[in-house]
Amino acid sequence: MHATALAHSNIALVKYWGKRDRALNLPVAGSLSLTLGGLATTTTVHFRPELESDLVSLDGRELRPGSVAHRRIADFLDLVRNDAGITSFAEVETANNFPTAAGLASSASGFAALALAATHAAGQQLTDAQLSVLARRGSGSAARSIFGGFAEMSAGTRADGRDAHARALAGPEHWDLRCVVAVTTQGEKDVSSTEGMTRTQETSPLFEPWARTVDADIAQARHAVETRDFALLGRVAERSCLGMHASAMAADPGVIYWNPTTIEVIHRVRRARRDGLQIFFTIDAGPHVKVFCPARELSALRSVLSQIDGVNDLIVARPGQGAHLLES
Amino acid sequence: MHATALAHSNIALVKYWGKRDRALNLPVAGSLSLTLGGLATTTTVHFRPELESDLVSLDGRELRPGSVAHRRIADFLDLVRNDAGITSFAEVETANNFPTAAGLASSASGFAALALAATHAAGQQLTDAQLSVLARRGSGSAARSIFGGFAEMSAGTRADGRDAHARALAGPEHWDLRCVVAVTTQGEKDVSSTEGMTRTQETSPLFEPWARTVDADIAQARHAVETRDFALLGRVAERSCLGMHASAMAADPGVIYWNPTTIEVIHRVRRARRDGLQIFFTIDAGPHVKVFCPARELSALRSVLSQIDGVNDLIVARPGQGAHLLES
Numbered sequence: 001m002h003a004t005a006l007a008h009s010n011i012a013l014v015k016y017w018g019k020r021d022r023a024l025n026l027p028v029a030g031s032l033s034l035t036l037g038g039l040a041t042t043t044t045v046h047f048r049p050e051l052e053s054d055l056v057s058l059d060g061r062e063l064r065p066g067s068v069a070h071r072r073i074a075d076f077l078d079l080v081r082n083d084a085g086i087t088s089f090a091e092v093e094t095a096n097n098f099p100t101a102a103g104l105a106s107s108a109s110g111f112a113a114l115a116l117a118a119t120h121a122a123g124q125q126l127t128d129a130q131l132s133v134l135a136r137r138g139s140g141s142a143a144r145s146i147f148g149g150f151a152e153m154s155a156g157t158r159a160d161g162r163d164a165h166a167r168a169l170a171g172p173e174h175w176d177l178r179c180v181v182a183v184t185t186q187g188e189k190d191v192s193s194t195e196g197m198t199r200t201q202e203t204s205p206l207f208e209p210w211a212r213t214v215d216a217d218i219a220q221a222r223h224a225v226e227t228r229d230f231a232l233l234g235r236v237a238e239r240s241c242l243g244m245h246a247s248a249m250a251a252d253p254g255v256i257y258w259n260p261t262t263i264e265v266i267h268r269v270r271r272a273r274r275d276g277l278q279i280f281f282t283i284d285a286g287p288h289v290k291v292f293c294p295a296r297e298l299s300a301l302r303s304v305l306s307q308i309d310g311v312n313d314l315i316v317a318r319p320g321q322g323a324h325l326l327e328s
Numbered sequence: 329m330h331a332t333a334l335a336h337s338n339i340a341l342v343k344y345w346g347k348r349d350r351a352l353n354l355p356v357a358g359s360l361s362l363t364l365g366g367l368a369t370t371t372t373v374h375f376r377p378e379l380e381s382d383l384v385s386l387d388g389r390e391l392r393p394g395s396v397a398h399r400r401i402a403d404f405l406d407l408v409r410n411d412a413g414i415t416s417f418a419e420v421e422t423a424n425n426f427p428t429a430a431g432l433a434s435s436a437s438g439f440a441a442l443a444l445a446a447t448h449a450a451g452q453q454l455t456d457a458q459l460s461v462l463a464r465r466g467s468g469s470a471a472r473s474i475f476g477g478f479a480e481m482s483a484g485t486r487a488d489g490r491d492a493h494a495r496a497l498a499g500p501e502h503w504d505l506r507c508v509v510a511v512t513t514q515g516e517k518d519v520s521s522t523e524g525m526t527r528t529q530e531t532s533p534l535f536e537p538w539a540r541t542v543d544a545d546i547a548q549a550r551h552a553v554e555t556r557d558f559a560l561l562g563r564v565a566e567r568s569c570l571g572m573h574a575s576a577m578a579a580d581p582g583v584i585y586w587n588p589t590t591i592e593v594i595h596r597v598r599r600a601r602r603d604g605l606q607i608f609f610t611i612d613a614g615p616h617v618k619v620f621c622p623a624r625e626l627s628a629l630r631s632v633l634s635q636i637d638g639v640n641d642l643i644v645a646r647p648g649q650g651a652h653l654l655e656s
Contacts, residue, residue, distance in 0.1 A: 206534045209533050213533045239582070242578055242582040247534070250574040252567050254574075256591070259595070260588030262591070263587060263590070263591050
């Protein structure tokens, strides 16, 4: 009744923003991502009949039962218990090998690892698609971290969400890209992703028009991945990123995740590209900027980013593997 | 055959962005503005039969015939000549009492003053509405600078644009507001307003949805002006500003007028408001931020803005008069 799984974080190149069903965590539109090697969560789940509630430790720190983080994990475990027909509480140990608060989508790797470890510990063997559906219940972006390399998430059309899952587009060996995360000084991040997403969806006149662009962006990005067309992938990714942030900015009141360094990095990336460097940026619901380049451009990119005031740290990732079980 | 006129710049609180006819400079939607006392252009026009081309000096510097700036003024004078049935070229002296390159809409005050001085020098007496129609041909925002205080611009529906002009909403004495322009370090401004507007309109999926919000914003802003509801005016103004910039950001490639200081000022204004200060911001197609407050809050506002790194200058304006003739 125990298992250990590892999953990597991922970064959406065609953005996920907005839910069509909040209870089932169903997205309004699809998305397309790259799973990031190196940014990993390792999670062990052990169902133990003697426990009286779920016991969860995150990065060595025990989560208080009733806290938001604990509830989110316990609710997720309930889904697995219901499916598997077991009633035991679980001991969960989960640890990230990267800064949890740095806007690096630890919920993506976290719920992907938890889905795999918990179902295995519960004696289930799910297909990747089923795992992706389950992981989505914990976090929309976790559905993509089941897969390595490039993954495409479908919004699906079913009310029960069984067709809302990711699928593999191309494995990590397909394209030797690098993603450099420019960790910027934390400005005002007083709006969580979920809150910002909800406010955007409820009040921004630009949300639906943006969401309607996603299918075409996915088709172009998929083609760019298949043909390894870096310039095209960059164009679609920046358009998707800016469109998502624009839709949020036009909420009422406007949701602005950027800080001064975010803007500076955007301008520098564009300038370096005009100067001939093959790079593009993307930004999630936070102030950090993720910059992509072909592997051979990595040192030039590091040099551009490290010269920017306010960039506190650079984290380099390469295409990563999908979620998998570890020997425990 | 000569006359001198003075007109003030204005700042749109409900933004103007996008044209329905480029030749006639007809806007897609209306706008609502405050004319800014202090930021003035003074223009003298003298039709002289002996001239062989228009002779234009801006801030004491003679414009080269054939240059973009000279052509724009000569084309405008042609409209006046055609209407008045005169053929003489003109000597034009125009001067701003504020930095021309600081993103302070010198074309608004410039073409409003030119419209009034040129028609008067040509022996015409136009109504304010007619002057506003004419000024619009030079610059969309100039149509509003014909009027003092708060002005509302109509998009109109006629193909000839005769109903696309501004009208007075409330004179400068109606509401004792201050507008403080935070002049920020110039970042990358490589996209002119006209180019940004065109690219937004042609490529941004968020342009039309934004333009459809303008009428409702104008109605709310007009009500806020009539009832001197500062909080409501601020809410509409920030929404309109962020929506306009969002629509531009979602162009392909995205048009980003902000620099790091722009973002910092936005966050500081929001924070100061949470702390109780009555202020709101608006931003045009450039990196500077215009911050509004009731007159009594001016010193507190100056103190907030002057503490921000990257804010190079503060220019304070109060509600201004409409365009008027000066004794020459």
